[in-house]
Amino acid sequence: MQCDYFDAGRCRSCALMGVPYAAQLADKDAAVRTLLADAAPADVWLEPFTGPESAFRNKAKLVVGGRRGEPTLGILDPTGAGVDLRHCGLYEPGLHEAVLRLPDLVGRLGLTPYDVPRRTGELKHVLVTHSPDGELMVRFVLRSPGQLGRLERSLPDLLARLPGTRVVTANFLPQHAALLEGEQEQVLTEHATLPMRVNGITLHLRPQSFFQTNTTVAAGLYRQAQEWLAEVAPTSLWDLYCGVGGFALHALTTATPPAQVTGIEVSEEAVASAEHTLGEIPLQDNGTHATFRADDATRYAVQRPPEQAPDAVVVNPPRRGFGRELAAWLDHSRVQHVVYSSCNARSLAVDLEAMPHLQVRRARLFDMFPQTSHHEVMVLLERR
DSSP: OOOHHHHTTSOOSSTTTTSOHHHHHHHHHHHHHHHTTTTSOGGGBOOOBOOOSSSOBSEEEEEEEEETTEEEEEEEOTTSOEEEOTTOTTBOHHHHHHHHHHHHHHHHHTOOBOBTTTTBOSEEEEEEEEOTTSOEEEEEEESSGGGHHHHHHTHHHHHHHSTTEEEEEEEEOOSOSSOSOOSEEEEOSSOOOEEEEETTEEEEEOTTOOOOSBHHHHHHHHHHHHHHHHHHOOSEEEEETOTTTHHHHHHHTTOOSOOEEEEEESOHHHHHHHHHHHTTSOOOTTTOEEEEEESOHHHHHHTSOGGGOOSEEEEOOOTTOOHHHHHHHHHHSSOOEEEEEESOHHHHHHHHHTOTTEEEEEEEEEOOSTTSSOOEEEEEEEEO
């Protein structure tokens, strides 16, 4: 992949830009295998799962710079000035078209871009998510609700000029901090969720719900977990850190024998998204049942007596991993299989070391972030 922004030194986010993709993939695969060598020997590894090396991102996280009426959308340079990246080659085609239109639309809103060095202005970020069916969720991150009326009055024009837009929101981030969004959000459109069709299952994303950046590779990740779980056929399953329920909902569609599936996620928004999707899935008439609950994953697990432990657990924790308390509980529980999806092989290695009674049977790299050293790796663990 070639990038004019990278070549000109305007953006260095893609640190591997210019490195042949085959070499990127081989180096990344070798790196995660080395990091996990003590727990995952060479014979358990499958070939890496890949998608396209460009035009793969379903999300645009755009910092707004420039000045009122002439905004830049992209990143900030070291001085805090806006760098416009509207022609970034990582965006899916439909998202790319939307990003090209956004600077003009933002300019028409009349909102003053937030000036980081001076701590003045109003509009901080524009966050856009694109679905496989060509629909958009557009979120405007504002410093305060004071300009909400301006955004509401401009909504008809925005919807007319940005075809496919389903959800528009205003998010409020009053503090001067290195954050992407605030906690408070107001939906401005009739629809509050963005349907994301993945492997025949339509997940419903709410504004602050997490979803993987690469839809193609996310679909492969879900299918792999689905296949591994179908092979071990648990009668009960927990999906910890379940997000919008991708792993749990995929497991439900192939549950044999009857499975009791529980999804645990601290975000109430994500749980609401999972419940929305669950209500649309025709479950098998064999006793299969699912529930989702807003709770801390570790707290939920360790408070359960041993006899309530499931046959299998899926975990997809943050980059830091899930830590020693949950690792110890899993290691000494009756759980027979664990599917662990990780975006940080270093923290995964630490967690695996803390679970000596569970050994790696399968492992696979999923290249979620081409052009960077970031990775996603998933392992299947089995009790010794």
